[in-house]
Amino acid sequence: MKKLLFVNSCVRGEASRTQELCRFYIDGFIKSQKEHGLEWETEEVTAAIMGSLKPLDRAELELREKLLSKxxxxxxMFNQAKQIIEADHIVIGAPYWxxxxxxxxxxxxxxxxxxxxxxxxxxxxxxxxxxRAHWLTYITTSGGPIDDMNFGYDYICGLCGLFGIDETHFVSAESLDIVGSNVPEIMEEAKVxxxxxxxxMEGRQSE
Ligand SMILES: Cc1cc2nc3c(=O)[nH]c(=O)nc-3n(C[C@H](O)[C@H](O)[C@H](O)COP(=O)(O)O)c2cc1C
Structure with a gap:
């Protein structure tokens, strides 16, 4: 069975609009793949799991260098790298912060x-x-417009180049916190x- 890795950095949990879009994407993806005879399971890296990870410090870096040289x-410490390598499709949910x-x-x-x-x-x-993943989809929502300051997604595209993931997709629902914005309508547009x-993606293989 193929694996979808959901990297969910939506800190606000169930209140998160970004997470709502991610769930819509994942449910739709699994359903449409199933209709084409492809079974997928989802593995989720929650914001709580990510929050329990520490940035690399000097001691860990030295240990890592030693292990890598052997x-x-x-x-x-290599679990996250193994996890991302083994995924067949990656979805990143990331509010625009x-x-x-x-x-x-x-x-x-x-x-x-x-x-x-x-x-x-x-x-x-x-x-x-x-x-292994051929596809990565990055989903975000923002308080104002993102315009040409899409640094999160740009960075992810750079990493995908390094990691060998050759097809990326971007979805956003923007300006959600601007007074007078029609939030339901903007969210609906993102779902479209x-x-x-x-x-x-329908009917295409993930690799
Ligand atoms: C810590 C923090 C930083 C934010 N920075 C920005 C920002 O730079 N630009 C912007 O347009 N909105 C910013 N926002 C607003 C969020 O992008 C917006 O509310 C988004 O929809 C939150 O996503 P969520 O509902 O998934 O939590 C920020 C919000 C927080 C909490």
């Missing part, structure tokens, strides 16, 4: 990014991604966009 990936996303997501991604696991260098020093993305 090619020993058995330590628990400070022009990017919550810090817990950065900490999680820092732990996913491991030379020798998520990517390897060839003899010419060129990195090659090792992630999600439905269009799912249509594009």
């Amino acid at each position: 090619g020993d990936f058995s330590h628990g 400070d022009l990017q996303f919550p810090a817990i997501l950065k900490t999680y991604l820092e732990r996913c990014s491991v030379t020798g696991l998520t990517f390897v260098y060839d003899e010419n020093g060129v990195p090659h991604g090792k992630c 966009k999600i439905t269009e993305i799912l249509k594009q």
Whole structure:
């Protein structure tokens, strides 16, 4: 069975509009894939799990270097990297915070990014991604307009290049906190966009 990894950095939990869009996406994705005979299971990395991770400090970095030089990936510090490599499709839910996303997501991604696991260098020093996933979808909502300051998604696209994930999709519901905004209508528009993305994926293999 194929695995969808839901990286859910929606700190506000059930109150989160971003999470609402993610659930809509995931339910629709699994349903449409099932209609084409493909079974998927979902693994979720919750905001609480991400919040329990620490940014790499000096001691851990030194241990990591030592283990990497021996090619020993058995330590628990490599669990997030293994998790992201093994996913067939990745969905990131990330509210637009400070022009990017919550810090817990950065900490999680820092732990996913491991030379020798998520990517390897060839003899010419060129990195090659090792992630199995062909698709990554990034879903966000924001208080105001994002315009050309889509730094969170831009960063994720850069990482996807490194990790070997070659098709990314972006969904946003913007300006939700502006007085007078028609929030239900903006959310509905985002759901229409999600439905269009799912249509594009329908019947296609994830790798
Ligand atoms: C810590 C924090 C930082 C935020 N930074 C921004 C920002 O830089 N730009 C913006 O338009 N909205 C910003 N917002 C508003 C959120 O993007 C907006 O309320 C979003 O819909 C929250 O998503 P959620 O409902 O999934 O929690 C911020 C909100 C919080 C709590």
